[in-house]
Amino acid sequence: MGLTRNVSLATALRYKGQGPMWAYILHRVGGLGMATFITIHILASFIGGNVGGFFNDVYQNWAFQVFIFFCVLFHAINGLRITILDLFPKLIPHLREAIWVEMAVFVPLYLLTVYVIVSTALGG
Numbered sequence: 001m002g003l004t005r006n007v008s009l010a011t012a013l014r015y016k017g018q019g020p021m022w023a024y025i026l027h028r029v030g031g032l033g034m035a036t037f038i039t040i041h042i043l044a045s046f047i048g049g050n051v052g053g054f055f056n057d058v059y060q061n062w063a064f065q066v067f068i069f070f071c072v073l074f075h076a077i078n079g080l081r082i083t084i085l086d087l088f089p090k091l092i093p094h095l096r097e098a099i100w101v102e103m104a105v106f107v108p109l110y111l112l113t114v115y116v117i118v119s120t121a122l123g124g
Helices: 009-013 018-047 049-060 062-087 089-121
Strands: none
Touching: 018 049, 018 062, 018 089, 049 062, 062 089
């Protein structure tokens, strides 16, 4: 007999897991975003023609590039945090501090890159 959970969407959205929950969710979103990018890239190269050109236009769009960079950078930095905590289990009690360090590295790098992508896209 399987495990049943009677948790509604509203109850799940009120869950107050804070930093670790958001890191978990964003890590999954990052992986899904990268998988989407790879799928679009492969489709564009195999299909060709107008449809392939459309896919190329999608992943060359600056907004899509900002999203993909978010996915790649967050997934990489969060994965590094997870790896460090797995290799050094004595650091696990400091999980929330590790997430703060992760954000201190991620946010400036991401904002700088978004600035460069957007300014280049707008011709600056």
